[in-house]
Amino acid sequence: MDGDLAVIGVGTTGSMILWRSSLRPGSVVGFDATYPASDHTAVGGDSRMFRMAYKEGSQYSGLLANSERLWKELGALGGTRILDQSGGALTITTDDGDYVRSLRSSARASGADFETLQPDELRRRFPQHEVLPGDLGLFDPRGGLLRTDVAVLNAVEQAKANGATVHQTRGIDAVVPQDGFVEIHSGQQSWTFKRVVISAGAWSRDLLPKRYAEHVKPGRILLTWFSSREPANFENGRFPAFMRDSGDVHMWGAPTLDGNMVKLGGICRPNEIVDLDAMNRELTPAELDDSHAAVDRLLPGLMPVAVRAKAYPDLYTRDAQPLIGWLPELPGVYVATGFSGKGFKMAAGVGESVTRDLFGEPPSANIDFARPHRFADPAVLDQSWGRLVSAERISR
Numbered sequence: 001m002d003g004d005l006a007v008i009g010v011g012t013t014g015s016m017i018l019w020r021s022s023l024r025p026g027s028v029v030g031f032d033a034t035y036p037a038s039d040h041t042a043v044g045g046d047s048r049m050f051r052m053a054y055k056e057g058s059q060y061s062g063l064l065a066n067s068e069r070l071w072k073e074l075g076a077l078g079g080t081r082i083l084d085q086s087g088g089a090l091t092i093t094t095d096d097g098d099y100v101r102s103l104r105s106s107a108r109a110s111g112a113d114f115e116t117l118q119p120d121e122l123r124r125r126f127p128q129h130e131v132l133p134g135d136l137g138l139f140d141p142r143g144g145l146l147r148t149d150v151a152v153l154n155a156v157e158q159a160k161a162n163g164a165t166v167h168q169t170r171g172i173d174a175v176v177p178q179d180g181f182v183e184i185h186s187g188q189q190s191w192t193f194k195r196v197v198i199s200a201g202a203w204s205r206d207l208l209p210k211r212y213a214e215h216v217k218p219g220r221i222l223l224t225w226f227s228s229r230e231p232a233n234f235e236n237g238r239f240p241a242f243m244r245d246s247g248d249v250h251m252w253g254a255p256t257l258d259g260n261m262v263k264l265g266g267i268c269r270p271n272e273i274v275d276l277d278a279m280n281r282e283l284t285p286a287e288l289d290d291s292h293a294a295v296d297r298l299l300p301g302l303m304p305v306a307v308r309a310k311a312y313p314d315l316y317t318r319d320a321q322p323l324i325g326w327l328p329e330l331p332g333v334y335v336a337t338g339f340s341g342k343g344f345k346m347a348a349g350v351g352e353s354v355t356r357d358l359f360g361e362p363p364s365a366n367i368d369f370a371r372p373h374r375f376a377d378p379a380v381l382d383q384s385w386g387r388l389v390s391a392e393r394i395s396r
């Protein structure tokens, strides 16, 4: 036996599971195909938005509350702040649209605070945004920004200090349960563990049984960076991380951590990646044109030509909820993946709840909504992949 627990993929989620499980008895070993915090993974692009008032549903409130606590703890352990709440998070959406209704009901259920800003107040407080007729602002004071690479590297350092080890491999290509243990393979090499967690992000599909693999797809998410005409107007603290869903506009963004630029995404819908190895990391001319046009129209204080642009992968599930739990078809194998473009903010809480689940304790936050067995439910199988554009639609 090479150890008690193997974590396949030491990225966003895997690094948090490694950290939390390294505090428990037994040996834990992480395996990564690149290295933790590689810019080729869903950790790439420097920062992610954190929100407590979360329209995706109150089922996330426990994970978010635990994450807020653990991001602070991890930052304090490593000596560098990971969660920066100094700017809060702003949502701009259409008054009385579906978005505002679900955000309000989810915030009410989880007790998250937010301020409603009528159009004049929205314009006065955040003049960087072009406010459209019918727009409303919702300000989440506990929202903010997460430093992605620092979070992952800190978690790995903490785990190593607690006795965990991390192997950089060619990539694990098979997970094979045997009688009472699990074998994992990378080319000619193999290892055996009592239990194994699959947390390989967009690449997890290749390791899942067909029954789950057919309900997940890697998606390509685009980021663009823009320079501002007056940098002081777009500094963290003055220009909050934002999510905009008003009229025909979908967009999110944040100041960069060094304060020099604004990073934007969501303008083009994420699209299915057919072959991860051949994924286009660049933006196409059409994608760049759409991004430039959106900036020109909605953020007049930015110069409307991207100075940096890159695409990153994440794993989407059919119903846009994560996939977390034991896989009954593979005894000893647990999965934590499929975060569908929203997993960073909750990763620390997921790491804690998964660890408790692995050790047979009740998870500290609700993860039942994410259990793999839901893919036996015809209502779930009817879902249409949310915002993910299918590969067929792109090639048409």
Ligand SMILES: Cc1cc2nc3c(=O)[nH]c(=O)nc-3n(C[C@H](O)[C@H](O)[C@H](O)COP(=O)(O)OP(=O)(O)OC[C@H]3O[C@@H](n4cnc5c(N)ncnc54)[C@H](O)[C@@H]3O)c2cc1C
Pocket (backbone or CB within 6 Å): 008, 009, 010, 011, 012, 013, 014, 031, 032, 033, 034, 035, 036, 037, 038, 041, 042, 043, 045, 047, 048, 049, 050, 170, 171, 172, 173, 199, 200, 201, 202, 203, 204, 221, 222, 223, 265, 312, 313, 314, 336, 337, 338, 339, 340, 341, 342, 343, 344, 345, 346
């Ligand atoms: C551009 C972009 C913007 C986003 N914005 C936000 C946001 O603002 N807020 C938010 O909460 N979420 C956001 N998300 C979503 C969030 O970043 C992801 O859901 C989350 O990071 C996914 O984490 P993961 O652990 O599943 O995958 P990853 O972090 O990608 O980790 C997977 C790891 O597995 C490794 N690996 C792959 N294959 C193998 C293998 N065969 N063997 C061993 N190791 C392997 C990889 O090298 C990697 O280290 C965004 C995502 C993207 C891409």
